[in-house]
Amino acid sequence: MFERSYTILPSDVGMGGVMKPRNLLNCLQDTADMAVTELKADVHSVIENGYAWILVHMKMSVGCWPELGEKITIHTWHNANNGLYIFRAFDLRSDDEKTLMSGSTSWILFDLARSRPVKPKKNLPYVFLSNGEENPLVPSEFTELPKECSSNSRQKNFEVRLHDLDANDHVNNAVYIEWAVESVPREVSTKYQLSGWDVNYRKGAYLGDEVIVNTQEDSTNESNSPIFTGTMKIGETFLCSVRTYWKV
Numbered sequence: 367m368f369e370r371s372y373t374i375l376p377s378d379v380g381m382g383g384v385m386k387p388r389n390l391l392n393c394l395q396d397t398a399d400m401a402v403t404e405l406k407a408d409v410h411s412v413i414e415n416g417y418a419w420i421l422v423h424m425k426m427s428v429g430c431w432p433e434l435g436e437k438i439t440i441h442t443w444h445n446a447n448n449g450l451y452i453f454r455a456f457d458l459r460s461d462d463e464k465t466l467m468s469g470s471t472s473w474i475l476f477d478l479a480r481s482r483p484v485k486p487k488k489n490l491p492y493v494f495l496s497n498g499e500e501n502p503l504v505p506s507e508f509t510e511l512p513k514e515c516s517s518n519s520r521q522k523n524f525e526v527r528l529h530d531l532d533a534n535d536h537v538n539n540a541v542y543i544e545w546a547v548e549s550v551p552r553e554v555s556t557k558y559q560l561s562g563w564d565v566n567y568r569k570g571a572y573l574g575d576e577v578i579v580n581t582q583e584d585s586t587n588e589s590n591s592p593i594f595t596g597t598m599k600i601g602e603t604f605l606c607s608v609r610t611y612w613k614v
Contacts, residue, residue: 367443367501368401374432384431387547387560391540394456397440405494409533417489418476421539422451423508424565426469430460431559437461443501446490450474450483453504469562470505509564511607515597519582522549526575536570537577546596546608549581554592558612561591567606575600584609 372393380386399408412419432438441457452473458466474483475490487495524545532538543563547555571577577598584593592612598605 367441368397370397370400370440370442372397372438372440374434374436374438376434378432379434381556382431382559383434384559385433388540388544390432391543392538394440394442395539397456398442398454401442402444402494405497406491407494412475412490413478413533415489416478417484418478418534420474420476420483421471421567422474423472423567424469424539424563425471425505425508426456426467427562428467428560430464430466432458432460432466438466443504444498445501445504445506446486446495446498447506448485448487450485451506452486452498453506455502455504470508472506472508508566509609511564511566511595511597511609513597513604513607515580515582515595519580520549520551522579522581524548524577524579526571526573526577528573531573534570536572537575539565539567542567542598542606543608543610545577545579545598546581546594546610549579549596550592550594550610550612554594554612558592558614560610561613562611564609565606569603569605571598571600571605577605 374385378385378389402408439459444452444454446452453470455470457468460466475486477484526537530537530541547560577600579596579598581594581596587593595609597607
């Protein structure tokens with residue numbers, strides 16, 4: 367298990383003085399990369415060996431968003447199965463050990479030359495795999511989300527900017543969640559606070575692409591807290607689905 371301490375900076379916070387989703391997710395990604403650097407499975411190491419990490423699922427639950435100046439501790443750990451997936455968990459705690467948020471992700475190792483995923487246990491360093499065996503079991507059940515919204519869904523378009531890209535020249539994983547939040551009705555995002563999200567990633571977007579986000583509220587939701595699902599496409603090409611949960 368890897369541990370990192372972090373203090374919330376002025377550039378990290380947005381409306382309400384709490385950490386912005388994109389900054390939080392970038393912080394998690396950076397922490398995960400730090401965790402595997404010595405295990406020879408960080409972003410640069412796998413690229414040098416002809417591979418890339420591809421995020422497939424994410425599930426996060428938020429109890430309380432970190433505030434400006436707050437010191438947090440991020441714990442992260444991973445497991446590998448015998449198939450195509452690596453599972454990684456995150457746990458964020460306040461200075462007094464209160465759990466702020468937690469979640470898990472699934473990843474595949476993509477062979478860039480052959481354009482297909484490969485089994486991590488056959489292609490990653492032993493030190494990375496053996497380290498994962500010592501960690502607590504990462505939850506590996508994720509919500510499967512729809513690829514289409516109803517005809518009366520809200521539509522919003524986003525053009526991919528240079529600022530949205532990562533080292534692989536496609537849209538950073540955090541940006542899709544930011545787009546999902548931006549696509550929720552303003553009266554919801556100003557009255558409620560984001561309390562979690564599920565994501566199913568399928569394809570990436572690139573510089574100049576126009577991403578269409580269709581968003582609808584969950585009509586079967588029986589709670590008083592809104593739930594919205596957004597599906598994202600470029601033309602008819604499906605990119606991902608993001609379900610956001612909100613609370614007062």
